[in-house]
Amino acid sequence: MMEQKTAIVTGGAGASAGGSGRYISQRLAEMGYFVAVWDVQDEAGRKAVHKINEEGGCAAFFHCDVCDEGQVQQALAQTCAQTGRVDVLVNNAFWHADVQPPLHEVTVEDWDRHMELNLRCHFLVCKYVIPLLLNQPESVILNIGSTGARRGEDGYAAYSAAKAGLESLTRSIAAQYGRSGIRCNCLVPGLVLDQDMYAALAQVPAAKAAFDRIDRHTLLARGHGTGAEVADAAAFLVSDASRWMTGECLVLDGGAISHNAPWADNRAAQNET
Numbered sequence: 001m002m003e004q005k006t007a008i009v010t011g012g013a014g015a016s017a018g019g020s021g022r023y024i025s026q027r028l029a030e031m032g033y034f035v036a037v038w039d040v041q042d043e044a045g046r047k048a049v050h051k052i053n054e055e056g057g058c059a060a061f062f063h064c065d066v067c068d069e070g071q072v073q074q075a076l077a078q079t080c081a082q083t084g085r086v087d088v089l090v091n092n093a094f095w096h097a098d099v100q101p102p103l104h105e106v107t108v109e110d111w112d113r114h115m116e117l118n119l120r121c122h123f124l125v126c127k128y129v130i131p132l133l134l135n136q137p138e139s140v141i142l143n144i145g146s147t148g149a150r151r152g153e154d155g156y157a158a159y160s161a162a163k164a165g166l167e168s169l170t171r172s173i174a175a176q177y178g179r180s181g182i183r184c185n186c187l188v189p190g191l192v193l194d195q196d197m198y199a200a201l202a203q204v205p206a207a208k209a210a211f212d213r214i215d216r217h218t219l220l221a222r223g224h225g226t227g228a229e230v231a232d233a234a235a236f237l238v239s240d241a242s243r244w245m246t247g248e249c250l251v252l253d254g255g256a257i258s259h260n261a262p263w264a265d266n267r268a269a270q271n272e273t
C-alpha cells in the first residue's frame with residue numbers, strides 16, 4: 001500500500017459547466033496528492049483521471065453517487081485500499097435545475113432533491129470521511145459553495161438555500177474538529193464556466209451579448225471565472241499557506257458581489273453625459 005497523501009474530490013470528473021472538479025483534481029495531483037475522483041459520470045471521470053496520470057500525477061476514478069450512503073462507504077473503502085489514508089476532502093459535487101419556478105410552484109420533491117444534492121450529500125461524505133481525516137495530525141475539508149447563498153436568486157431559491165446551509169456546516173465542522181487537526185473552509189465562487197464553454201458561447205451572438213453585459217455590469221476584476229481560477233483558490237485553501245485559516249468562506253467572483261453594481265453603472269452613465 002502506498003503512503004502517499006490522499007485527496008478525495010467529489011464531482012471530480014468536472015463534467016458540468018465550470019469543470020471545477022476536474023481542475024481541482026489536476027491541481028491537487030500537481031501538489032503531490034493521490035487523487036480519488038468520485039463521480040457518477042464514469043466516462044468523464046476516467047478521462048479526467050487518465051489525463052492526470054498521463055501528465056505524471058497519480059489518480060483513480062471511483063464511481064460514487066454521493067447521495068447514496070452505501071456507495072459513499074464503498075468508494076471510501078476502495079480509496080483506502082489504494083493508500084490507506086485520507087488527508088483532504090473536497091466537496092465539489094452539485095446539481096441544480098436549470099431555472100426553478102417561483103417558490104409557491106416548486107414541488108416538494110424538487111426542493112428535497114436540491115437539498116439532497118447540495119447539502120445532505122456533503123454531510124453524508126463528511127460522516128464517513130472524517131474518522132479517516134482524524135487519523136492525520138493535519139487534514140482539510142474544503143466545501144465548494146456559491147455566491148447564490150449571499151444574495152436573493154430568482155429561479156434558484158432551493159440551490160441558494162442549500163449553499164447557505166453549506167457555509168453554516170463549514171463553520172460547525174471547523175468548530176467541532178479544529179482542535180483535532182481538521183481545518184474546514186468554504187470556497188464561494190460566482191459564475192464559472194469552462195474556457196471551452198466561453199469560446200463556444202462567444203460564437204452565439206445573443207449569448208455573447210449577455211456575457212458582455214454581465215461583465216460590464218458586475219465584474220471588477222479582469223477576465224471570466226473558470227475552473228482554473230477555482231482550482232487556484234482551492235489549492236491555497238488546501239495548502240499550508242492557509243494553515244491559520246478555518247471556519248471561513250472565501251468569495252471568488254471577480255468582485256461581483258463586493259459592490260453595488262447598479263450604483264456603479266449610474267456613476268458611469270453620469271460621467272458619460
Ligand SMILES: NC(=O)c1ccc[n+]([C@@H]2O[C@H](COP(=O)([O-])OP(=O)(O)OC[C@H]3O[C@@H](n4cnc5c(N)ncnc54)[C@H](O)[C@@H]3O)[C@@H](O)[C@H]2O)c1
Binds near residue numbers: 010022044066092
Ligand atoms: N459553474 C458555476 O457557475 C458555479 C457558480 C457558483 C458555484 N459553483 C459551484 O462550484 C462547484 C463546481 O461547479 P462546476 O459547474 O464547476 O461543476 P463541475 O464541472 O465541477 O461538475 C460537477 C460534477 O458533479 C458531479 N455530480 C453531480 N451529481 C453527483 C452525485 N450525486 N454524486 C457524485 N457526483 C455528482 C457531476 O457529474 C459533475 O462531474 C459546485 O459545487 C457548484 O455548486 C459553480
